[in-house]
Amino acid sequence: MAITVTQAAADRVNDFLANRGKGIGLRLGVKTTGCSGMAYVLEFVDELNPEDEVFEDHGVKVIVDKKSLVYIDGTELDFTREGLNEGFKFNNPNEKAQCGCGESFTV
Amino acid sequence: MALLQISEPGQSTAPHQHRLAVGIDLGTTNSLVATVRSGNVQTLPDENGNHLLPSVVRYLDNSVEVGADALLHAVADPANTIVSVKRFMGRGIGDLRVLGSKLPYQFVDADKAVPRIQTRGGDVSATEVSAEILRALKKRAINTLGDELQGAVITVPAYFDEAQRQATKDAASLAGLNVLRLLNEPTAAAVAYGLDSGREGVIAVYDLGGGTFDISILRLHQGVFEVMATGGDSALGGDDIDHVIAEWMLDQAGYTQDPEPRLARELMRAARAAKEDLTEQSQTGIAIDTDEFQWHGSLSREQMNALIEPLVRKTLMSCRRALRDAGIANQDIIEVVMVGGSTRVPYVRDRVGEFFECEPLVSIDPDRVVAIGAALQADVLVGNKSGEDMLLLDIIPLSLGIETMGGLSEKIIQRNTPIPVSRAQDFTTYKDGQTAMALHVVQGERELVSDCRSLAHFELRGFPPQVAGAARIRVTFQVDADGLLSVHAREENSGTEASVDVKPSYGLTDGEIEAMLRESIDHAEEDMQTRTLREEQVEAERVIEALDSALEADADLLTEEESQTISAARESLVLTSAGDDPEAIKKAIVGLEKACEDFVARRMNTSIRKAMKGHAIDEYATEDE
Secondary structure (H helix, E strand, O other): OOEEEEEEHHHHHHHHHHHHOOOOOOEEEEOOOOOEEEEEEEEEOOOOOEEEEEEEEEEEEEEEHHHHHHHHHHOEEEEEOOOOOOEEEEEEEOOEEEEEOOOOEOO | OOOOOEOOOOOOOOOOOOOOEEEEEEEEEEEEEEEEOEEEEOOOOOOOOOOEEEOEEEEOOOEEEHHHHHHHHHOHHHHHEEEOHHHOOOOOOOHHHHHHHOOOOOOOOOOOOOOEEEEOEEEEEEHHHHHHHHHHHHHHHHHOOOOOEEEEEEEEEEEEEEOHHHHHHHHHHOOOOOOOEEEHHHHHHHHOOOOHHHEEEEEEEEOOOOOOOOEEEEEEOOEEEEEEEEEOOOOOHHHHHHHHHHHHHHOOOOOOOOOOOHHHHHHHHHHHHHHHHHHHHOOOEEEOOOOOOOOOOOEHHHHHHHHHHHHHHHHHHHHHHHHHHHOHHHHHHEEEEOOOOHHHEEEHHHHHHHOOOOOEEOOOOOOHHHHHHHHHHHHHHHHOOOOOOOOOOOEEOOOOOEEEEEEEEEEEEEEOEOOOOEEEEEEOOOOOOEEEEEEEEOOOOOOEEHHHHEEEEEEEEEOOOOHHHHHHHHHHEEEEOOOOEEEEEEEEEEEEEEEEEOOOOOOOOOOHHHHHHHHHHOOHHHHHHHHHHHHHHHHHHHHHHHHHHHHHHHHHHOOOHHHHHHHHHHHHHHHHHHOOOOHHHHHHHHHHHHHHHHHHHHHHHHHHHHHHHHOHHHOOOOOOO
């Protein structure tokens, strides 16, 4: 089981954490909302929960709760730019389909 | 797939419900939009990487250009290219006429309240021009953030009055922006530096922009920024620095003619480049090579400092005045925030630091600091932060009140009250049988309405006639979080209501806004005396009015002699109340009341007898007897 982070994403996460002045890492997860079943969660983490698993890649601590992990195991987190917009992207091998907007998915 | 941003712990949003909000610095020369993404506040650039959007709008036959494209045509097509529209916001045609001789625009007088500028694309108001700038920034934000905006915080100068704030809000709604709130520019700059959660005390915000200089003295107390004083110069900025350098170059070259527009532009460009070089270097080379003018030379930082010294001194004089208005000393300032591109000049920083005796805050880009503060505030207002982050409050800069008898201003909400706020006060009628009341809403610190600023007139009509003083009219002033006022009047006995939203009643010049506070202090004593006099005069008028209506009804109760005594006392009151001695009027009122004592008692008895006529005395027995 593993979650990976691209160099571009790691650089951004480290910048954002430094800027924020606190936080131990980045939470990746899923929520069961959205038009197509599930939605991704991306949050700063200030403290760990007992059910959390911690991965480390390119110097970034990635925190995932065990329930979410089954849906996103093997995911690579990337940071990209599309026109003026920029942000993070989940490259999730478990994903079977996305809703048209791309904000929620099914496995 | 959509690109994601990092949220605060527990603040992840459901798909399609991103709480996207921006801060907008709607400036005189340039405008910016900023937002908080992944906990990181940043201004948003356009496709070419430019963060600043020149606040310039050019009207074509069927389209509108905004920003750099429009700016390119400002010289060639001045009548249709509107620059510095912020100066016209919330202003009446009269104010614009004063500026008019220097402006290339044709103003149309069709609608008196809102002057319109004639352009090739039709007549436009200042509000509509500002809306175009906001629309361009909104589009940039949506393209960057990938979704609709939930709202925006827009900054305005601290000295903006109700009319100018309302005009700004109207521009936002024209542009389809939901205004979370308007925020004072110096407050936004202080927020960008996190001063709102810092040490309580007095902060100075020194804002030297391209064409304007503003100094604001703020006091932070219990999470509220109170504007203690503002000052500045609406015609002093970075352009003037460039100008003195350009003049110097002409001097050095021994050029005595007036430069052609093209050469003038080239000189200004070279001057600006030299100024910018001298921020980092102590010496810079200058080369100008046009057909009519060639010059090569160099400028040292010391030389430039000497050139701009008079300009910097002028700003510091404004600072001194603002401190005096605020009633504090230089050493009381705990932080100085630097805003505006011209504060990059090291000499400006040094002199400001010396003046306030503290190291100015310069770590945030001074062009962007206001937009950044607005974005931070927008992020809190839209709910992306957890509860511990306090909502920032603003205060009312000038007292709000209504006109009472004698042309006096009765203040309902005192200045420096935190907003939003709602305050009510009861008033009554002045004459018997009165069924309507005119309400005049005013702004300012002076005692006389004629010295205050008129905001709105409205009438409460159709309440039942009652004797003077019996009607209960409750007037409620409500100021929302943006500093916008609505006034509501209700006659409590009948439930008759009327209200007014303070719509721009345009017409206040720059100097007046800033001078209002100062005048109220300068004239405090005189105002107090005038107030006392007016109050006695109103009272005299009321007494005479009451006497006259009593005489009309019951003159037959008086002997000839009594009637003469009363008439003499009445005359003496009429005479003294036309004078300016409140004590004398007071005495005359007492004199008249004394002369009328018997008459009043006799009237009372007569009316009781009249009322009791035909009734048995035991009908009046009380139950417990």
